[in-house]
Amino acid sequence: MTLRKIPMPSVTSIVARSYPDNIIGVDGQLPWHLRTDLLHFKRVTQNHAIIMGRKTYESLGRPLPNRMNIVLSQKEVPDAQSVRWARDPETALILADTHSILAGQKELFVIGGETIYKLFFKFINRVWLTEVFCGPLNGDAKFEQVFDSQEWYPVSERDYSPAENDDWPFRITCLNRRKPLHRMRSREEFLAVDPTVRSRLDSLFGASRVGAGMEKQPQATKQFPMEL
Numbered sequence: 001m002t003l004r005k006i007p008m009p010s011v012t013s014i015v016a017r018s019y020p021d022n023i024i025g026v027d028g029q030l031p032w033h034l035r036t037d038l039l040h041f042k043r044v045t046q047n048h049a050i051i052m053g054r055k056t057y058e059s060l061g062r063p064l065p066n067r068m069n070i071v072l073s074q075k076e077v078p079d080a081q082s083v084r085w086a087r088d089p090e091t092a093l094i095l096a097d098t099h100s101i102l103a104g105q106k107e108l109f110v111i112g113g114e115t116i117y118k119l120f121f122k123f124i125n126r127v128w129l130t131e132v133f134c135g136p137l138n139g140d141a142k143f144e145q146v147f148d149s150q151e152w153y154p155v156s157e158r159d160y161s162p163a164e165n166d167d168w169p170f171r172i173t174c175l176n177r178r179k180p181l182h183r184m185r186s187r188e189e190f191l192a193v194d195p196t197v198r199s200r201l202d203s204l205f206g207a208s209r210v211g212a213g214m215e216k217q218p219q220a221t222k223q224f225p226m227e228l
């Protein structure tokens with residue numbers, strides 16, 4: 001018997017790095033305050049699942065509201081409303097997938113830091129990249145990914161002059177992978193991680209069932225600042 005599978009949400013990362021040094025963090029904190037970019041981050045990620053490393057979670061100081069905060073760590077992170085601990089990257093992904101499909105969201109987010117961007121890069125179909133024009137900068141966390149035009153294309157790009165509470169000018173570019181990864185999962189994969197979602201999954205996996213031997217091919221799916 002083949003197990004029916006359904007399409008998983010697409011994975012997007014969102015990152016702000018310095019130009020030209022690709023620095024994203026200094027001593028566990030962001031190297032700048034950019035209110036406009038934080039508001040952009042909030043607008044893009046709200047109501048979605050967000051995956052982050054333990055150090056980034058600690059630097060935030062609290063779970064981000066109106067998002068499912070999934071925190072990767074080898075040590076248990078206490079569960080709280082809208083916080084889930086993931087002991088490894090696959091657990092993080094399936095927790096984010098579960099939240100997303102039950103919430104009807106087609107996209108989930110990887111929000112850093114350096115280690116976590118690297119771990120998930122192979123899954124990333126879209127990147128929201130903020131380049132901060134702050135000049136040379138030293139830091140201990142970097143995002144050095146190069147976006148080769150053979151593999152990535154920009155869907156939008158906008159330059160920002162510093163508004164009130166923005167330390168520097170910056171540019172926000174949205175890049176899509178030319179050949180996106182389409183991930184699929186079966187109901188059983190979800191139940192192995194969280195049996196309590198059985199009844200809620202039933203409607204999703206049953207909804208488009210078209211009968212034995214006639215299953216459709218899945219369609220491609222496409223001290224923290226107050227601003228967040």
Ligand SMILES: NC(=O)c1ccc[n+]([C@@H]2O[C@H](COP(=O)([O-])OP(=O)(O)OC[C@H]3O[C@@H](n4cnc5c(N)ncnc54)[C@H](OP(=O)(O)O)[C@@H]3O)[C@@H](O)[C@H]2O)c1
Pocket residue numbers: 014015016017023024025026027028029030052053054055056057059072073074075086087088089111112113114115116117119141
């Ligand atoms: N500019 C931006 O857009 C941006 C965005 C986010 C973060 N940042 C900055 O980035 C810096 C933090 O980055 P970072 O790379 O040092 O830390 P991080 O990626 O936030 O967290 C690293 C931690 O994640 C956990 N982890 C990593 N791989 C794992 C795996 N395979 N399995 C289980 N757990 C795993 C480990 O936690 P345990 O040690 O607990 O096991 C590890 O210490 C900070 O300065 C932050 O401000 C910048």
